[in-house]
Amino acid sequence: MHSPHERSTRQHSQHDEGKHDHHAPDHGEHRHGDPEHPVHRSVEDHRRAVRELLEPLLSPARTEKLPLVQALGRGLAEHITAPVSLPPFPNSQMDGFAIRSGDVPDGGAALRVAAPVPAGAQPAPLEPGTAVPIMTGAMVPDGADAVVPIEQAVPSIFPAPGEEAEVRLPATAAGTFIRAAGSDIEAGRQALAAGTCLGPAQLGLLAALGLPEVLVHRQVSVLLVTTGDEVVEPGEPLGDGKIYDANGTLLESSLRQAGLAVTRAGISADSPDGLRTLLRTHTSAVDLIVTTGGVSKGAYEVVRQAMDGQDVAFQHVAMQPGGPQGLGTFDGVPLLAFPGNPVSCLVSFEMFLRPVLGELFGAPAPRPAVRARLAQSLTSPAGKHQVRRGSLQADGTVRLQGGESSHLVQALAHSNALVHVPVGTAALDEGAEVEVWTL
Structure with a gap:
């Protein structure tokens, strides 16, 4: 018996990860061939196409x-x-005594204590044979070239203000515990x-x-649209054949975390005209449209149908999950169409949109990439870059969460990393080293 997640034909189905895909002309990359054995675009090529699509947003007017x-x-x-x-003037690295290093021979010397130098004050020049009590960060007096920490002084206390005193100090090399002006920058x-x-x-x-x-x-503003007759908002009654919308929350959270300004358009039913109308109510106010679902080859792929006559190409990327992808412009506004399975749409965001935003606009910062050893073996489909969910452990190993299926939201929720298996790797044994992006 299948769960509701497995029954869905769009947002949570294997159907959106279909093996074959129609190839529309796609912004400089035409890949026609045997429809039963289509040529899949590489992850690198698709990321490059996303960058080219969004590059016009990089302009002085958008700062x-x-x-x-x-x-x-x-x-x-x-x-x-x-x-x-930085620092703008030589200052003390320690609470102690500022001295001329030449006033203290190898065996140490007793020096007369001069007026102290608090932080923020302009000190008088250092007189020969004297030591100046100085606070951390305070300006070093002219003539002083070293600071002796108070712990090395005898007595190891500062005299009271106005009190005449001597302090015995050890020999100290010039430059000791002094931060030179400009030593930071x-x-x-x-x-x-x-x-x-x-x-x-x-x-x-x-x-x-x-x-x-x-x-x-400036923040990139994005319109987020979830599609599917079978999808309902969390909190609403769940009828037969219906599933709750995970993608809207999953992607909106990811987009906001990456620094985008998100407009949530809600759920669009499987009506191409309705989707076009929905998009056109927002296109004048956003920089980018992101849709989820409806991009594969089924009979009810609403995003494909709604893009008829628009400059949008649909192709299959050599990646698992997240193979079916759409890219182009709707009424001149850049559009990215992600698959409908929850893991697929998140992986699509992490592999394509998030890194391109960072490359173009400096934010968000790249995901930290580390090397880790597999806690168990895995297999990967031929000719595809596989992205698995995993938990990075304190001992430097990564444990896979869930299987290869792209509907496993619970496994995703227990993951803190994406595990990358590059094209050409059919299997990896336990202990094999892999690249991991920490989430």
């Missing part, structure tokens, strides 16, 4: 200046040159390159350089 905190997660749209040096040097994804560390650097705002790429 904006934002306060630093509001720019979190955005891609930097210009090179940043340091307007000041010198004024005029490139601080960040255009295309950098702005995380907390990058924003902290910009703040340290005194920059209150930054030029970033």
